[in-house]
Amino acid sequence: MSWEHVINAAQLAWKIVEDGKPSAEITTNTCNAVPDVTDWHSLTDAQGPTYVGRKLKFENYLGIDVVDLHFRVHWEYGARYRAGGAYIPNCWVTVLRCDVAWGFDLDLRMQVHNPTNAGTETAPKARLPITIVGSVSSLVTSRTLSWDYILFGDGNHEQVN
Amino acid sequence: MSQHVGPDGVPLRHDGTPFPNDPSEWTEEEKEYMRTYYFGTREEADDEQVTVAAVDVPDIHAGEGGAYA
Numbered sequence: 633m634s635w636e637h638v639i640n641a642a643q644l645a646w647k648i649v650e651d652g653k654p655s656a657e658i659t660t661n662t663c664n665a666v667p668d669v670t671d672w673h674s675l676t677d678a679q680g681p682t683y684v685g686r687k688l689k690f691e692n693y694l695g696i697d698v699v700d701l702h703f704r705v706h707w708e709y710g711a712r713y714r715a716g717g718a719y720i721p722n723c724w725v726t727v728l729r730c731d732v733a734w735g736f737d738l739d740l741r742m743q744v745h746n747p748t749n750a751g752t753e754t755a756p757k758a759r760l761p762i763t764i765v766g767s768v769s770s771l772v773t774s775r776t777l778s779w780d781y782i783l784f785g786d787g788n789h790e791q792v793n
Numbered sequence: 794m795s796q797h798v799g800p801d802g803v804p805l806r807h808d809g810t811p812f813p814n815d816p817s818e819w820t821e822e823e824k825e826y827m828r829t830y831y832f833g834t835r836e837e838a839d840d841e842q843v844t845v846a847a848v849d850v851p852d853i854h855a856g857e858g859g860a861y862a
Binding site for chain 2: 637641679680681682683684685686687689690692693694696698699704709710712714715716717718725728733734735736751754755756757770771772773785786787788789791
């Protein structure tokens with residue numbers, strides 16, 4: 633165990649949208665990227681949260697919005713351990729809108745990958761890769777959805793796809 | 794062929810009755826219509842990106858004791 637090793641001390645995966653409706657799991661599940669020490673709960677000075685989000689709408693050729701989704705991934709950043717480093721003490725997902733029409737279905741889930749240290753041994757910066765993956769399907773079609781993000785302890789982020 | 798959707802969101806057949814949930818109960822003409830117009834979709838996507846001022850990453854004060862194992 634050491635502070636330069638960054639771990640996720642919370643959940644690894646949870647459902648975001650299930651059977652076209654926001655999952656109850658989003659209200660209780662979080663992930664994080666914290667130092668691998670026993671007293672990581674003593675992190676201080678967390679800032680934010682900030683967020684990345686996605687609005688997705690499928691309109692059919694009758695002019696009906698058959699899938700209308702808006703979600704955000706929030707994270708707190710800049711948390712210090714012994715006055716140093718930049719960790720992510722909390723990351724969670726909210727669904728602001730999820731409307732799915734008759735004949736369509738939507739499923740989304742959060743997958744949290746192993747966090748790493750993008751900083752130095754003495755000034756660790758948490759790097760937390762996540763994937764939002766799922767599908768939108770209908771009685772006759774199916775399509776995979778997938779978005780990859782990398783969240784950093786200094787408040788930055790990258791969208792991989 | 795119907796171009797209407799009922800108040801409960803279920804598309805309506807030409808005679809005004811709701812389409813059954815089971816596509817095997819649709820006629821070939823209805824299947825083609827539904828595949829083309831109801832289930833055929835175009836996508837609109839918009840990313841939300843919030844840019845914050847990146848915080849400094851100071852050194853950890855290693856000499857303060859505690860839980861370093």
